[in-house]
Amino acid sequence: MSIIGTKAAAEINNKVVILAAGEGKRLRTKKKNETKAQIKVYGLSLIQRAILSAKKAGLSNFIVVVGYKKEILVSHLKKLSKIHDLNIEIVENPQWEKGNGTSVYACHDLIKGNFFILMCDHLFDPSILTELSKNNLPENGAILAIDKNIDKVFDLGDATKVQDQDGSIIRIGKNLKSFNAVDTGIFFCTPTIFAALENAFRERKHSLSDGIARIINLDKMKAYDIGNKFWLDIDTEKSLKYAKRALLSQLNKISEDGFISRFVNRPISKRISVMLSYFPISPNIITIISFVTGLMAAFMFIKGNYFFTLFAGLLVQLSSIIDGCDGEIARLKFQGTPFGAWFDTILDRYVDTAISIGIGYSFWLTHPGVLSWIGCILALVGFILTSYLKKEYFRRYFEEMPKSFIRTLTKRDTRLFVIFMGAIINKPYWALISIGIISHIGIGWSFLEIYFRKNHSGRM
Amino acid sequence: MSIIGTKAAAEINNKVVILAAGEGKRLRTKKKNETKAQIKVYGLSLIQRAILSAKKAGLSNFIVVVGYKKEILVSHLKKLSKIHDLNIEIVENPQWEKGNGTSVYACHDLIKGNFFILMCDHLFDPSILTELSKNNLPENGAILAIDKNIDKVFDLGDATKVQDQDGSIIRIGKNLKSFNAVDTGIFFCTPTIFAALENAFRERKHSLSDGIARIINLDKMKAYDIGNKFWLDIDTEKSLKYAKRALLSQLNKISEDGFISRFVNRPISKRISVMLSYFPISPNIITIISFVTGLMAAFMFIKGNYFFTLFAGLLVQLSSIIDGCDGEIARLKFQGTPFGAWFDTILDRYVDTAISIGIGYSFWLTHPGVLSWIGCILALVGFILTSYLKKEYFRRYFEEMPKSFIRTLTKRDTRLFVIFMGAIINKPYWALISIGIISHIGIGWSFLEIYFRKNHSGRM
Numbered sequence: 001m002s003i004i005g006t007k008a009a010a011e012i013n014n015k016v017v018i019l020a021a022g023e024g025k026r027l028r029t030k031k032k033n034e035t036k037a038q039i040k041v042y043g044l045s046l047i048q049r050a051i052l053s054a055k056k057a058g059l060s061n062f063i064v065v066v067g068y069k070k071e072i073l074v075s076h077l078k079k080l081s082k083i084h085d086l087n088i089e090i091v092e093n094p095q096w097e098k099g100n101g102t103s104v105y106a107c108h109d110l111i112k113g114n115f116f117i118l119m120c121d122h123l124f125d126p127s128i129l130t131e132l133s134k135n136n137l138p139e140n141g142a143i144l145a146i147d148k149n150i151d152k153v154f155d156l157g158d159a160t161k162v163q164d165q166d167g168s169i170i171r172i173g174k175n176l177k178s179f180n181a182v183d184t185g186i187f188f189c190t191p192t193i194f195a196a197l198e199n200a201f202r203e204r205k206h207s208l209s210d211g212i213a214r215i216i217n218l219d220k221m222k223a224y225d226i227g228n229k230f231w232l233d234i235d236t237e238k239s240l241k242y243a244k245r246a247l248l249s250q251l252n253k254i255s256e257d258g259f260i261s262r263f264v265n266r267p268i269s270k271r272i273s274v275m276l277s278y279f280p281i282s283p284n285i286i287t288i289i290s291f292v293t294g295l296m297a298a299f300m301f302i303k304g305n306y307f308f309t310l311f312a313g314l315l316v317q318l319s320s321i322i323d324g325c326d327g328e329i330a331r332l333k334f335q336g337t338p339f340g341a342w343f344d345t346i347l348d349r350y351v352d353t354a355i356s357i358g359i360g361y362s363f364w365l366t367h368p369g370v371l372s373w374i375g376c377i378l379a380l381v382g383f384i385l386t387s388y389l390k391k392e393y394f395r396r397y398f399e400e401m402p403k404s405f406i407r408t409l410t411k412r413d414t415r416l417f418v419i420f421m422g423a424i425i426n427k428p429y430w431a432l433i434s435i436g437i438i439s440h441i442g443i444g445w446s447f448l449e450i451y452f453r454k455n456h457s458g459r460m
Numbered sequence: 461m462s463i464i465g466t467k468a469a470a471e472i473n474n475k476v477v478i479l480a481a482g483e484g485k486r487l488r489t490k491k492k493n494e495t496k497a498q499i500k501v502y503g504l505s506l507i508q509r510a511i512l513s514a515k516k517a518g519l520s521n522f523i524v525v526v527g528y529k530k531e532i533l534v535s536h537l538k539k540l541s542k543i544h545d546l547n548i549e550i551v552e553n554p555q556w557e558k559g560n561g562t563s564v565y566a567c568h569d570l571i572k573g574n575f576f577i578l579m580c581d582h583l584f585d586p587s588i589l590t591e592l593s594k595n596n597l598p599e600n601g602a603i604l605a606i607d608k609n610i611d612k613v614f615d616l617g618d619a620t621k622v623q624d625q626d627g628s629i630i631r632i633g634k635n636l637k638s639f640n641a642v643d644t645g646i647f648f649c650t651p652t653i654f655a656a657l658e659n660a661f662r663e664r665k666h667s668l669s670d671g672i673a674r675i676i677n678l679d680k681m682k683a684y685d686i687g688n689k690f691w692l693d694i695d696t697e698k699s700l701k702y703a704k705r706a707l708l709s710q711l712n713k714i715s716e717d718g719f720i721s722r723f724v725n726r727p728i729s730k731r732i733s734v735m736l737s738y739f740p741i742s743p744n745i746i747t748i749i750s751f752v753t754g755l756m757a758a759f760m761f762i763k764g765n766y767f768f769t770l771f772a773g774l775l776v777q778l779s780s781i782i783d784g785c786d787g788e789i790a791r792l793k794f795q796g797t798p799f800g801a802w803f804d805t806i807l808d809r810y811v812d813t814a815i816s817i818g819i820g821y822s823f824w825l826t827h828p829g830v831l832s833w834i835g836c837i838l839a840l841v842g843f844i845l846t847s848y849l850k851k852e853y854f855r856r857y858f859e860e861m862p863k864s865f866i867r868t869l870t871k872r873d874t875r876l877f878v879i880f881m882g883a884i885i886n887k888p889y890w891a892l893i894s895i896g897i898i899s900h901i902g903i904g905w906s907f908l909e910i911y912f913r914k915n916h917s918g919r920m
Contacts, residue, residue: 361830373824381813384845
């Protein structure tokens with residue numbers, strides 16, 4: 001229930017300063033009327049990703065500092081503010097060329113309390129912000145999120161290095177000789193940073209790191225180690241490509257995906273999702289497309305001849321693949337909602353129903369006994385209850401059901417794949433019955449497993 | 461998720477002292493070889509109820525102080541310790557006749573940390589203990605759970621009164637002239653109480669209230685107001701009868717019960733549960749009895765003639781009634797488990813399946829078209845998904861689905877009652893179809909309702 005962590009940050013409701021004034025020379029956009037912050041990754045601009053990541057962590061008050069090509073960026077930000085219903089204040093920093101410290105300083109009139117600083121061109125896991133905000137800010141100090149997996153940092157040469165000692169930062173800079181972590185560009189600060197920057201400016205030092213160095217001197221600069229959480233500084237064409245690959249690889253739901261999902265469906269659905277990501281198609285629309293595809297498959301099965309059965313089987317598998325896309329798009333584009341997940345799950349059960357009826361009907365035409373229908377009904381009930389079992393388990397135990405081989409076998413990805421295979425060999429009914437039997441065995445097995453595992457609390 | 465509150469108390473894991481040394485003159489047990497603490501209410505002795513209530517609040521280390529007829533009580537406690545797998549230390553108080561303060565004092569060698577004091581003859585809502593333990597104990601002080609609903613207290617004349625002022629107790633005694641609350645007999649204490657009792661003993665005062673009065677003098681006695689939570693001191697034959705009625709009335713699950721449950725099933729199932737409570741029948745066994753009754757109904761429907769159909773209808777309604785008993789017994793006898801609730805829910809869906817198939821089959825015999833089966837399948841899917849919808853909602857939103865009239869109409873109690881009615885008029889299939897249609901309308905309605913209510917997060 002990571003939602004609880006999310007709330008923590010939301011309650012604090014600190015402001016978020018996003019630095020977007022720089023030119024980004026190393027990664028020029030191809031379009032003339034676009035800044036680096038506007039470069040799109042899977043349908044969302046870099047700054048949009050920074051904003052939506054912070055929003056997902058429960059934050060909603062944004063200040064974006066602009067400088068280079070400011071009119072263009074401001075009009076983009078106004079659009080984002082409208083689309084996402086967010087409060088975005090815009091601060092102009094005419095001195096942006098001096099260094100990014102001047103951009104932070106430009107906000108000093110707008111900020112009273114503690115606040116976050118983000119870079120417009122960094123991708124990051126929203127949970128970094130929620131975790132960061134749980135740390136106690138040192139009085140008149142700041143905390144920097146650092147990454148200690150130095151060997152995994154992309155383009156280490158260009159990164160800002162830090163030396164951390166027992167949770168405190170003792171050195172920071174691009175050219176440190178000895179260091180044990182890298183600056184992720186995610187800060188949680190008290191307003192002290194403005195005084196620190198003023199001090200740095202007096203010595204003609206204008207980068208944010210120069211301000212941070214002053215806080216280090218006062219022994220008030222703490223570090224928060226992000227562990228294995230994802231972040232990436234997009235500075236070059238190469239890192240942009242790497243970012244796309246990284247986001248894509250995060251789409252596999254390792255904890256939930258069955259075998260077929262993982263090795264057959266995901267590789268295809270991810271490609272489809274990438275294509276779809278550039279169009280304004282919402283996850284719920286994709287849910288409906290998958291639903292309609294499934295219903296079409298059911299109708300095809302009714303026809304009964306091999307050509308239609310084969311086509312129906314293909315549609316079943318296609319529906320199964322598209323069923324992965326809604327979640328992928330939702331995660332790629334920050335469009336996930338509880339409603340979407342709930343809606344998707346219920347429609348899946350209707351598709352299961354339609355496919356079972358289609359297959360059962362066509363079998364009954366050639367085998368008009370009552371058993372044709374009873375087999376079909378029992379298989380269908382097995383499918384639905386396999387899923388129902390897990391939902392009810394969550395409601396009773398407040399945790400997801402433990403994994404087991406048989407439950408992996410009876411997941412929807414496998415089930416639809418078996419029906420697809422059954423259609424290929426023109427035996428969809430027997431495929432349905434087989435997977436139905438396995439489903440009921442899985443349910444019985446689950447009873448025994450949970451009963452004996454939770455022995456003390458589950459006595460008969 | 462009251463489970464979280466329960467954990468709070470469990471982590472503290474304080475000892476629980478239960479006072480069971482007194483004679484209980486006003487409520488003599490009819491059996492010679494039994495103390496007052498052993499009087500049974502719905503199959504559990506009074507002291508067993510005190511222990512299990514504390515256990516439900518997460519506490520597991522018990523000290524029971526015995527005196528009057530101690531051998532008899534000790535052998536009962538040994539049995540309880542074995543049955544419930546609990547650690548029960550027994551302390552003998554030879555001076556029990558002097559007053560209940562001597563019983564508390566008798567434990568002083570066994571107690572190092574903070575502890576609870578309970579009376580063996582009080583019934584109480586376990587959440588009183590969890591809430592009480594969340595209060596900060598004053599250093600060298602104690603907290604008493606008090607009830608401010610004075611006019612609702614049973615047998616006020618005999619109760620110990622207290623005067624509370626801003627969360628502190630300033631007076632305690634049976635004969636207070638002015639008071640604004642009643643002592644529930646549930647204490648949370650630091651070991652200071654032993655010194656306070658010693659002081660009282662020196663003045664030849666031997667009741668627990670006398671010790672508490674010393675803590676009041678030091679201004680260290682806090683009050684925790686239990687609000688509307690249930691508690692009852694069982695002192696007389698009359699209060700024992702009242703207790704039985706009170707426990708019974710708590711069995712209605714007001715928040716969950718549908719109309720039929722509330723006005724038809726509960727009044728009957730509660731009577732059955734009361735009878736069953738005196739036998740060692742576990743809730744899971746009752747779940748299985750309800751399941752088998754439902755399966756029998758399904759087989760009866762297959763026969764098709766009116767006599768069997770009517771009988772099947774009666775069995776359906778009986779199964780629905782018995783389905784209430786497992787939960788009632790679980791709550792009456794502290795036998796509720798997540799496994800039991802989970803198991804019950806899944807078996808209910810199998811009964812729904814069997815009944816639908818039975819009715820569908822018998823209808824198909826006289827109406828051998830494909831639509832007979834498709835109607836039956838769609839109705840069944842409507843039944844299962846009506847329930848599935850709610851479980852999945854909980855998993856996605858981390859809260860129960862809001863109530864609505866149509867969802868109340870499609871609950872299982874109503875559904876089975878409609879089928880029962882359908883059987884009476886010899887039209888079970890049409891009853892099935894009607895309630896099936898309403899179920900699907902309910903599902904569609906739920907989509908719209910949640911989509912528009914959660915408008916911002918649920919955009920298409």
